[in-house]
Amino acid sequence: MSTVKKLVSAEDLVKSFKDEFTTKVKNTRIDTFTRGKKKTTMTHIWMTIDNSVYKKAVKHLFSFDEFPHLAVSSGYDEEKTIVIVQHFSLFHGERGRELSVNLVIPLPKNKPEMETITDLIPGALITEQEKQEMLGIKVKGIPKDKRAFISHDFPKGVYPWRKDETGPKSMVRNLHEGDKL
Amino acid sequence: MSKQLSTTTYQIPIGPIHPALKEPVQFEFTIDGERIVDVDVSLGHVHRTIEWTGMRRNPIQILYLAERICGICSYCHPMAFALAVERIANIEVPLRAQYLRVIHAELERICSHVLWAGVAAHEIGFDSLLFFTWQIREKVLDLTEYLTGNRVTKAITMIGGVRRDITSDMLPTIKEGLDFLKENFEKLRHAFLDDKTVKLRAQGAGILTKEDALKLCAVGPTTRASGVKKDVRIDQPYFAFGDLDFDYVTPDVLTGEVNGDVYDRIIVRLLEVKQSIDLIEQCLKDMPEGEIVAEPKIAKLLASLKKVEGEAIGQMEAPRGEVIHYVKMTGQEHPYCWKVRAPTYNNILPWIPMLLGNQIADIPIVAASTDPCMSCTNRVTVIENNKTQVFSKEELHRLSIEKTRRLQR
Numbered sequence: 362m363s364t365v366k367k368l369v370s371a372e373d374l375v376k377s378f379k380d381e382f383t384t385k386v387k388n389t390r391i392d393t394f395t396r397g398k399k400k401t402t403m404t405h406i407w408m409t410i411d412n413s414v415y416k417k418a419v420k421h422l423f424s425f426d427e428f429p430h431l432a433v434s435s436g437y438d439e440e441k442t443i444v445i446v447q448h449f450s451l452f453h454g455e456r457g458r459e460l461s462v463n464l465v466i467p468l469p470k471n472k473p474e475m476e477t478i479t480d481l482i483p484g485a486l487i488t489e490q491e492k493q494e495m496l497g498i499k500v501k502g503i504p505k506d507k508r509a510f511i512s513h514d515f516p517k518g519v520y521p522w523r524k525d526e527t528g529p530k531s532m533v534r535n536l537h538e539g540d541k542l
Numbered sequence: 543m544s545k546q547l548s549t550t551t552y553q554i555p556i557g558p559i560h561p562a563l564k565e566p567v568q569f570e571f572t573i574d575g576e577r578i579v580d581v582d583v584s585l586g587h588v589h590r591t592i593e594w595t596g597m598r599r600n601p602i603q604i605l606y607l608a609e610r611i612c613g614i615c616s617y618c619h620p621m622a623f624a625l626a627v628e629r630i631a632n633i634e635v636p637l638r639a640q641y642l643r644v645i646h647a648e649l650e651r652i653c654s655h656v657l658w659a660g661v662a663a664h665e666i667g668f669d670s671l672l673f674f675t676w677q678i679r680e681k682v683l684d685l686t687e688y689l690t691g692n693r694v695t696k697a698i699t700m701i702g703g704v705r706r707d708i709t710s711d712m713l714p715t716i717k718e719g720l721d722f723l724k725e726n727f728e729k730l731r732h733a734f735l736d737d738k739t740v741k742l743r744a745q746g747a748g749i750l751t752k753e754d755a756l757k758l759c760a761v762g763p764t765t766r767a768s769g770v771k772k773d774v775r776i777d778q779p780y781f782a783f784g785d786l787d788f789d790y791v792t793p794d795v796l797t798g799e800v801n802g803d804v805y806d807r808i809i810v811r812l813l814e815v816k817q818s819i820d821l822i823e824q825c826l827k828d829m830p831e832g833e834i835v836a837e838p839k840i841a842k843l844l845a846s847l848k849k850v851e852g853e854a855i856g857q858m859e860a861p862r863g864e865v866i867h868y869v870k871m872t873g874q875e876h877p878y879c880w881k882v883r884a885p886t887y888n889n890i891l892p893w894i895p896m897l898l899g900n901q902i903a904d905i906p907i908v909a910a911s912t913d914p915c916m917s918c919t920n921r922v923t924v925i926e927n928n929k930t931q932v933f934s935k936e937e938l939h940r941l942s943i944e945k946t947r948r949l950q951r
Contacts, residue, residue, distance in 0.1 A: 363771075364756065392854070394629060396640060398830070401784025405629075405855065428756035430772070432857070432888070435868040435881035448855055448866060448883075453788070454771035459778045461855060484759030484891055487585070510586030521594055529594075 367453050371404045371460055374425065378408060381421055382494040385411035388465070394470040405461040416476045419447075422462065422483070424449040428464075430439050431478075434488045436496045438524045444494050445475065465497075470525075475500040495522040551579060556905065556938075567890075567914065576901045594879045601627050601701060602840060604880065608867075610696045611882060614657065617650045618860035619882065620699040620866070625780060625856030626788035626869040627701050631847055638832040639703035640782040641825045646690070646698055647781070647858065648818035648825075653682045653721065654861030655763075655811040655818075658913045662808065665906040666743045671733050678726050683717040688852035703835030713826065716880045718951050723819055730815075733794075734808055738782060739896065742949040744805035744942070748896040748908030751802055758891045762863020763814065764912045765892075766792050767807040769800035774859040786824050788817055796834070804911040811913075845872075848875050860885050864915050886914050906938065 369377070371391045378386050388409040395402050410418045416539070422429040432448040449462040468475060477500050479485050489500045490509035497520035521529050556569040572580035594612055596604045601623075608619040621643065628635060637645075660675030683693045690696040690706060698704050708716070734740055750760065755768035762875035765772050771790040775783040793799070793806035793812045800806065837843040853870040870879040889912045896908050 391630065396635075396780055397782040397785040398637065398828075400786050401779040402777040403780065407853075430756075431759050432864060432866045433868075433881065433883035435879060437879035446853075446868060446881075448868065450777070453773075455781055456776055457784065459827065461778070461857070463855065465618045474946060482759065483757050486891060489888065507585070510589045512586065521591065 363454055365425070365455060366423075366427055367425050368452060368455060368458065371406050374460065374462070375406060375408065377420065378418065378423075380454060382414050382418060385414045386418075387411075395502075401457055403461075405463065407463045407465065409465040409467065412466055412468055412475055415464075416478060419449075419478050419481055422451065422485060424447060429482065431482050431488070432486050434485075434492055436492050436498075438496065438522060438528075439467075441470055442520070443470055443473045443498055444468070445479065445492060445496075447499070465524040468498060474501055475505070476500070479504055494520070496520055497523060497527060554902070567626070568894075569909075571897075571902075571905075571915040573902065576903075577705035578897050578900050578902070578905075581897045583890055583893060585890065593880050593882055597876055600844060600845055600875050601877065603710050604877070605699050605701070606695075606697065608882070609697065609699075610766075611695050612884065613928075614688060615650070615860050615862070615865065616695045617646050617698065618858050618865045619884070621647070622856040622858045622860075622865050622867040623836070623869065623880070624699055624701045624883075625858065626854045627847065627856075627871070629854035629856065630852040630871050631701075631850045633702045633836050635703055636833040636838060637782070637830050638707075639834045639836075642704045642708060642834060643781040644786070644825050645708070645822050646696065646704070648821045649686055649689070650696075651818045651861045652923065653679060653686065654913070655815050656682060658811060658861075658910075659730065659808070662907065662910050663734075663740075665910050665942060666740070666947045667939075668739065675730065676732065678730065681719060681722050685716065687719065688715055698833050700792075700840075701847070702837050705835070707834045708826075708829075716822075716826065720819055722733055722820060724814075727812075727816055727819070729813055734812060735818050739946060740808070741805065743904075743907060743946055744808060744911075745803055746801070747804045747900060747904050748911050749801065750892050753797050754799070754895045755802070755892060759888050760863075760892045761885045761888045762860070762913075763791075763807055763810040764863065765888045766790065767800075767810045769794065772864075774857050774864050778857065780858065782825065785828065786821055788821060791817060793808055804907055805930070807911045823851045832898045840849060840881070845873070853879075862886060863889065886912070889914065901945070902938075903941045906942045914929075 375389045386408055390407040392405040393402050411449055413488040432455060437444055445463040445466045446481050451460050451462060468539045477489060486508050489503050492498055493500055494508045494511045518527060520527050554571040554573050568584040570582040571578050590880045592607060596607055600606060604623055605620040608623045609616045611619045620839045656675050662673040663671035687693045690698040696707060730864045750768045752769045755765040755770050769792050773790050776790060791810050793809045795810050851873045852873050855866055855868050857864055857866045865885055868881040869877050872878040900908055
């Protein structure tokens, strides 16, 4: 049995987000790619979402699909913000109709906090833990607040994906430079 | 007579050298008698900072780095990365290359599923079946070597296509290999699906309900065995998958019902082996003539990639499920961000509902049933009243075999 609630096109999905969240949704983009002799298409949606409506935006996905699939969240450090990219997909099981929905959420570096979505999607736990330890963000309300991949003796306050002073620069040994001692 | 039984539970850490597949992950089980009442999982024992390293390499170098993320999925990872970069740089992959990409992807799936079948047989003490699957896998590796020049890290991926063509003089050897697989598939199917012992150990063990699979975002055969129709090849047909005739493999295709247990995961993988053989044959038949790569001069390709800006994702249906790579390029030699998500990442949390309520002796086969791709642990520590007792991997394996023998009586 399908879990789809409302099968919509990418354009309608983006419109629905714009209607719901108005100025809190920006930089919307729909990328389509065609493949094969039959020119089947794939559709990837990108939307920048303000952190204040992040959880509501994730909830909004549930009005289209009973179980939105969270593949993973990526993230990177920009000078003044930490950007989290949540890679969702909707409508699997509908041949050729799946939509990849990528929500881009910039967090201010002086207060990089976001809400947990594990109450909506329990499968988000590991990726939220990973973003905390790799980027030094705080996920409020995360059920198991522990490290996922980094060992327990790794120094606190060092975040491997950061490109600023909290990054792992001082810990890196460049083997090609030889033994400096 | 009515003496109250003790309700004390015990903690059993298993790992980080795991008793099932040979890769590190640590489980912490809470045990009541023989029954598992809670499970926690620790990861990262072989975190090699590949993403961090990749952000200091150019896209062509990353192809070869991505190949080394996993020895079994050495095609999916560089290919998912290539898909993302092609989308950022607007590179149109020639049609022939799209078909060639399907052939390599399906060959990798056969190899991975057959390998898994062997390990699963070993976990329940059925080693003659392990050796039979290895015999089949050897032939698939020979075929892989014939097509790519390598047996494990295939080095066939290129951004914009593939590195080697399949010429008409190669077709008889490929046909011979596929015929061998078809002949032996029936024996493999019979050994796994009709055998009483396999049924005793696999049916009803490690159940993952459809709802849990969906909530925990499980992927690949793990989620399809629970009745979830999710397969990137069909949901978002990449390469030439949109041209080919095939459907989602869920266990009800064969048995008419979905139980979401270990047995169903065996069914799904076995049927997918057959499906992959069929897909390769369809590709060989329908493959158009033409180029195999968009830009054959690598220096020229690299020079153009240094200028591109943008972000994209590349997804593929790897043998274990959806693999996804996110790439952000900012007009420099190296990507600004590269995030790799292998399928096992999403299939870890589903272990918890699968293992709850099962016995210690079921741990190896249930853990192995998701075909986890990490590395493995050598011993099990049982902590009882603050006294630590270490079980070897062999001991845990022995417990599993003993359970098989008990059930056979």
